[in-house]
Amino acid sequence: QQQVKQSPQSLIVQKGGIPIINCAYENTAFDYFPWYQQFPGKGPALLIAIRPDVSEKKEGRFTISFNKSAKQFSLHIMDSQPGDSATYFCAASHAGNNRKLIWGLGTSLAVNP
Amino acid sequence: DADVTQTPRNRITKTGKRIMLECSQTKGHDRMYWYRQDPGLGLQLIYYSFDVKDINKGEISDGYSVSRQAQAKFSLSLESAIPNQTALYFCATSDSGQGYADTQYFGPGTRLTVL
Numbered sequence: 001q002q003q004v005k006q007s008p009q010s011l012i013v014q015k016g017g018i019p020i021i022n023c024a025y026e027n028t029a030f031d032y033f034p035w036y037q038q039f040p041g042k043g044p045a046l047l048i049a050i051r052p053d054v055s056e057k058k059e060g061r062f063t064i065s066f067n068k069s070a071k072q073f074s075l076h077i078m079d080s081q082p083g084d085s086a087t088y089f090c091a092a093s094h095a096g097n098n099r100k101l102i103w104g105l106g107t108s109l110a111v112n113p
Numbered sequence: 114d115a116d117v118t119q120t121p122r123n124r125i126t127k128t129g130k131r132i133m134l135e136c137s138q139t140k141g142h143d144r145m146y147w148y149r150q151d152p153g154l155g156l157q158l159i160y161y162s163f164d165v166k167d168i169n170k171g172e173i174s175d176g177y178s179v180s181r182q183a184q185a186k187f188s189l190s191l192e193s194a195i196p197n198q199t200a201l202y203f204c205a206t207s208d209s210g211q212g213y214a215d216t217q218y219f220g221p222g223t224r225l226t227v228l
Contacts, residue, residue, distance in 0.1 A: 009153065032213045032214065034216070036217075041221075041222075042219075042221060042222070043117075043203050043205070043219025043220055043221055044156070044203075044217075044219050045218075046216045046217070049214065049216075051213070089155065089156065093213070093215065095213070099207075099209075099213065100158065100161065101215075101217060103155050103156045104155060105153065105154065105155035106153075106155050106156075
């Protein structure tokens, strides 16, 4: 049973475009939603995270939008660059499961020059 | 992250062999995790340990075992490797003192091929 559903599985955009990756969850106990970025040959690394008490969080060109009523959150990458080409994972956690991260399946993003 | 190291980085072995993957961290974190990554399947949790005396099965623990030798060391063993255990394996650490923002820090991964 996949508790965090991520889409699309892969995405190709041109440089300067705004790729959007979406995640949906069912468990309303989740209260922390991080995004991790993984470059080829590397382990994932935390990119940005949000809690459900805010609807948006921005860090540089990366923005998380959060819709608590729809139980959805998304990652937007403004002015995307070829260096943003990576796999992106959304995740969720709550105190009731000892903060173990429940992961989406990942989105492979390619930004063409 | 150089603070989390994994050895070996690559390993090719044969069916039936016993394999140990090792993870060490200098971050002083109490929590450690082993994940498996397969294309299209994301990150699957194999085992996790919240301290030296606390080890728990993850979603895909069958065929694997672990040992937490010290706070800084967490090893993963495949007692009798089989071809469908061919995958990329990641170790990760986190600090329970972060509260809800329990960021996981990943090692560089071990690519395991079982022939």
